[in-house]
Structures are given as structure tokens and as C-alpha cells.
Amino acid sequence: xxxxxxxxxxxxxxxxxxxxxxxxxxxxxxxxxxxxxxxxxxxxxxxxxxxxxxxxxxxxxxxxxxxxxxxxxxxxxxxxxxxxxxxxxxxxxxxxxxxxxxxxxxxxxxxxx
Amino acid sequence: xxxxxxxxxxxxxxxxxxxxxxxxxxxxxxxxxxxxxxxxxxxxxxxxxxxxxxxxxxxxxxxxxxxxxxxxxxxxxxxxxxxxxxxxxxxxxxxxxxxxxxxxxxxxxxxx
Numbered sequence: 370x371x372x373x374x375x376x377x378x379x380x381x382x383x384x385x386x387x388x389x390x391x392x393x394x395x396x397x398x399x400x401x402x403x404x405x406x407x408x409x410x411x412x413x414x415x416x417x418x419x420x421x422x423x424x425x426x427x428x429x430x431x432x433x434x435x436x437x438x439x440x441x442x443x444x445x446x447x448x449x450x451x452x453x454x455x456x457x458x459x460x461x462x463x464x465x466x467x468x469x470x471x472x473x474x475x476x477x478x479x480x481x482x
Numbered sequence: 483x484x485x486x487x488x489x490x491x492x493x494x495x496x497x498x499x500x501x502x503x504x505x506x507x508x509x510x511x512x513x514x515x516x517x518x519x520x521x522x523x524x525x526x527x528x529x530x531x532x533x534x535x536x537x538x539x540x541x542x543x544x545x546x547x548x549x550x551x552x553x554x555x556x557x558x559x560x561x562x563x564x565x566x567x568x569x570x571x572x573x574x575x576x577x578x579x580x581x582x583x584x585x586x587x588x589x590x591x592x593x594x
Contacts, residue, residue: 402581404584409586410586411488411571411584411585411586411587412526412571412584413584414581417581427581459525459526461525468514470514470516470518470528470531470573470582471582472528473525473526473527474525475523475524475525476523476524476525
């Protein structure tokens, strides 16, 4: 099925550990995004990518690393997880040549103990 | 200038009533204003969107009203139903641009 898939859906880890959240889209959209969603803050942009091998920081990039070697994948890595990174993470994609909004995955709920 | 303000934070409406959520933006370069609906455990999904060249757009029970001079836009849900209970986000962007700026969200509860 076409769409955007995030994995895992749920993850519990400990402070200091490295964790990678995966995002895969089947539309070949050039734009991809990572957001975190926290109560009272809505959706805050962590990183975005305009194309393979092109990434840029968003509003809250500290503590996160991204890569994009293939158009369809956009993994997000927390190199040394902290409790403040406990959140729900959403990946999104967009076709830059169409009047369309972003399409979101169903999120990864990450808990850092 | 990148901020989008949204109110109220939460809203409780009786079935059949009208739900109204308001948003305001500062950046006059924004020219695309979507509303997203999010159910628990799901990602936000586009509900309806408007460009600033029109003052109102209606799709079924959902209407966006847009006031360019005031830099405000609002979502009206007519004949609200319990199935409309969700969190609603307004957003703003430059069309064909990369980034969207989201409001903090409104949690709507429609009582049966």
C-alpha cells in the first residue's frame, strides 16, 4: 500500500542509549520531515530534507541526527537519549510540485527512562 | 514571525452544535493555510485548506473563514458529531515551500 510508514510504533529505552526511528514513504516525495509532538507545544520540526543527501535543521534539532541516502527513507537517530526526548515522533512527506500539504505517518511513541 | 497562535486549547460542544477554532499568524509571506485533524494513535490528516485569495471555503460540514487583513483564520464545524472528537491543528506555510508552522492544537470533545 502506498503511504508513509514509521517503525517502531512504540519504543522504551534508557538514558544514554542510541535509538533510531525509521520512516519510509512510497510516493517518492522529495521533501521529508521529522516532528515531535508534546502536550502544549503542538508539532515542532526537528529536521527536514529537500532530497536525498540534503538535510537541514528545524526548530528543535539538538540531540538528533538524520540521514537520507535514499529518497524513500529518512531515519532519525537519537545518539544519546535523554528523558526530555520522551515524545511522540511523526514523520511526514510532501510533493513540492503540487498544492498539497504534508502527509504524516502514524507516529512512534518513544519513552526514555 | 513564524508563530501560529491557536485558540481555544480545548473545546466541549454538544452534538449538533457549532465548533469554532481560531488561528492567527504573523508572517505575511504565508499563503497556504491547512487544517489537520488528528485522532488518538494516528498522525495528523488534512481536513481542509485555503489560499488567501478567498475568504471562505466549505467542504461538507467544515468551513474555513479567512481574514487576510487581520491575519486570522478559523475552522467552523457545523452540526458537530461525536465522531468529530479529535485534536485539530491549524498550520501555515508558503505554498510549494518546505516548511509548515503548526498551531499548538485544540482538543475537541463532542458530547452525545
